[in-house]
Amino acid sequence: MQQIEWDESLSVGVKSIDEQHKVWIEKLNTLSAAIASCQKTRHISRTLDFLMDYVEFHFAAEESLMTAKNYPAFAQHKSEHHQFRMTLMDLFVLEVEEDDAVGKIADSINNFQISWLRNHIQQTDRRFANFLRAKSPAPAEAVNCSS
Ligand SMILES: [Fe+2]
Numbered sequence: 001m002q003q004i005e006w007d008e009s010l011s012v013g014v015k016s017i018d019e020q021h022k023v024w025i026e027k028l029n030t031l032s033a034a035i036a037s038c039q040k041t042r043h044i045s046r047t048l049d050f051l052m053d054y055v056e057f058h059f060a061a062e063e064s065l066m067t068a069k070n071y072p073a074f075a076q077h078k079s080e081h082h083q084f085r086m087t088l089m090d091l092f093v094l095e096v097e098e099d100d101a102v103g104k105i106a107d108s109i110n111n112f113q114i115s116w117l118r119n120h121i122q123q124t125d126r127r128f129a130n131f132l133r134a135k136s137p138a139p140a141e142a143v144n145c146s147s
Contacts, residue, residue: 014129034047
């Protein structure tokens with residue numbers, strides 16, 4: 001099972017977004033590890049639920065920030081989130097209905113979720129983060145003239 005590690009190449013330069021991406025990655029790795037160590041389907045299914053809940057939370061957080069800041073590429077960014085969400089929903093349906101659900105979840109992580117997350121962070125989220133930083137630049141450093 002593949003894992004993904006957060007490093008500077010995945011930083012978008014906005015702390016709150018980076019922190020959420022780290023938690024997402026941690027949850028994805030937990031799911032991957034649960035599958036690799038042949039945990040019971042019920043455990044894997046619960047781990048997938050935690051991941052899905054977090055993804056929803058994170059998408060909502062990014063999207064409300066985009067709305068608040070009038071981000072011009074909001075619709076396109078939101079639609080990428082939606083596509084990903086739909087793919088995860090397919091897994092959620094699988095987990096209750098099919099025998100090979102774990103195999104399909106594994107396949108989704110190894111061949112889709114990790115690469116999607118990496119690409120989405122490095123391109124789409126970074127574009128948004130650049131926009132955010134341009135809108136509210138970091139405060140200038142204080143100059144000490146007292147000496
Ligand atoms: Fe995003």
